[in-house]
Amino acid sequence: MATIFSGSALVSTSTSTLTKPPQTPTKATPITCLTKAAPQTNNKLTTTLTAIATAAVVLSSSPPTLADSTTAYSIYYGTAASAANYGGYGGNSSKKDSAEYTYEVPQGWKERLVSKVEKGTNGTDSEFYNPKKKTEREYLTFLSGFRQLDPIPKDVVLNNLALSDVLLLDQISNAESLTSQDRRDENGQLYYDYEIDGAATHSLISVTCANNKLYAHFVNAPSPEWNRDQEMLRHLHQSFKTLL
Numbered sequence: 001m002a003t004i005f006s007g008s009a010l011v012s013t014s015t016s017t018l019t020k021p022p023q024t025p026t027k028a029t030p031i032t033c034l035t036k037a038a039p040q041t042n043n044k045l046t047t048t049l050t051a052i053a054t055a056a057v058v059l060s061s062s063p064p065t066l067a068d069s070t071t072a073y074s075i076y077y078g079t080a081a082s083a084a085n086y087g088g089y090g091g092n093s094s095k096k097d098s099a100e101y102t103y104e105v106p107q108g109w110k111e112r113l114v115s116k117v118e119k120g121t122n123g124t125d126s127e128f129y130n131p132k133k134k135t136e137r138e139y140l141t142f143l144s145g146f147r148q149l150d151p152i153p154k155d156v157v158l159n160n161l162a163l164s165d166v167l168l169l170d171q172i173s174n175a176e177s178l179t180s181q182d183r184r185d186e187n188g189q190l191y192y193d194y195e196i197d198g199a200a201t202h203s204l205i206s207v208t209c210a211n212n213k214l215y216a217h218f219v220n221a222p223s224p225e226w227n228r229d230q231e232m233l234r235h236l237h238q239s240f241k242t243l244l
Helices: 029-037 040-060 116-122 154-163 166-173 223-239
Strands: 073-078 101-106 124-130 133-144 175-184 190-198 201-210 213-222
Touching (some): 101 223, 133 223, 154 166, 154 190, 166 175, 166 190
Antiparallel strands (some): 133 213, 175 190
């Protein structure tokens, strides 16, 4: 938080003493003293105005991380339904009741409707984006027929995900850095986490297996948005989990 200095601390004060002019009329020292003292009031006024302007700038500035710490989120419940069951199961079934995974979404982000064709080709199940910058987004894909991650190597999993995602393949090829790690949640479920840093984009990916499916949660952002929203985007990445 910026420190606001009081006006009294910013305005410097000085005391001047007028020396009685000598009796000899040929010396001009008294005139010199009077000439320098005349603009003193203007200097004080300028200093005071500068202090006020400085205080106004400080008061109008807000900490850049304030919005990040107060971002509100909603929970999305995903069903990971096949293309054949796209549109729901019918009856009174709700997404929450039949959900296989969840992740958090910032309030204000919009949901993109995933087509049946897209769901059938690359397994995209859900997607949300920032309406102010549509390339800042999070989405989830799934593939059936995977019972567990271990002992599949992390690089093999990532390369297989890229086969059905041209943008991911391009990002991996041009990455400035790519890191991966494995972790287990409180239930012992294994996750592979990836972070891809490129010149133009940044991605966080979390992969796990449950319900005989492989789930991959993506958080993508252009570099300017990543630098601005990194705290919030990491929160989205960490919010993903499956419901066993």
